[in-house]
Amino acid sequence: xxxxxxxxxxVLRALRPEDVDAxxxxxxxxxxxxxxxxxxxxxxxxxxxxxxxxxxxxxxTPGEWLQIGAVTRADxxxxxxxxxxxxxxxxxxxxxxxxxxxxxxxxxxxxxxxAAVVGELFARHAIHRVFAQADERNxxxxxxxxxxxxxxxxxxxxxxxxxxxxSTLRVYAALARDWPPRxxx
Numbered sequence: 001x002x003x004x005x006x007x008x009x010x011v012l013r014a015l016r017p018e019d020v021d022a023x024x025x026x027x028x029x030x031x032x033x034x035x036x037x038x039x040x041x042x043x044x045x046x047x048x049x050x051x052x053x054x055x056x057x058x059x060x061t062p063g064e065w066l067q068i069g070a071v072t073r074a075d076x077x078x079x080x081x082x083x084x085x086x087x088x089x090x091x092x093x094x095x096x097x098x099x100x101x102x103x104x105x106x107x108x109x110x111x112x113x114x115a116a117v118v119g120e121l122f123a124r125h126a127i128h129r130v131f132a133q134a135d136e137r138n139x140x141x142x143x144x145x146x147x148x149x150x151x152x153x154x155x156x157x158x159x160x161x162x163x164x165x166x167s168t169l170r171v172y173a174a175l176a177r178d179w180p181p182r183x184x185x
């Protein structure tokens with residue numbers, strides 16, 4: 001099943017030109033960008049280029065990252081996005097990430113969105129393993145991943161030079177055979 005993916009409160013779909021302002025706004029927020037791979041100087045031109053480059057992209061196509069917009073069903077606002085990159089090697093492996101605007105954090109929307117994307121990868125795209133990497137200081141994302149049934153598989157101490165400092169990374173993963181966890185059923 002291609003995008004969109006519908007959940008109780010969200011529609012997960014390709015980013016569109018009308019999402020650019022909201023996308024840039026949350027990427028420019030220092031608290032949102034703190035543990036992300038971009039700087040707060042993320043510009044409108046960057047977002048417009050990303051939206052244009054990803055037009056027509058399909059979920060689970062090996063290669064580059066795909067940003068999937070998470071739009072609220074209540075008002076059609078872009079609340080955040082899930083990122084997915086399917087690896088060429090090892091096969092049937094995907095990396096995911098999630099970013100939500102501060103106004104939409106703390107409501108379970110990021111968990112709802114990421115659970116739907118991961119479920120789609122396992123159920124309809126023959127993905128075997130999904131993993132996520134997180135800065136050790138990003139406790140909120142650790143809790144989110146653990147709540148979704150991901151297990152912490154590794155901790156790489158000061159292994160990443162990130163935004164001018166050494167950062168410790170945690171790697172979380174889930175396998176198709178374990179999905180969905182009982183508490184998500």
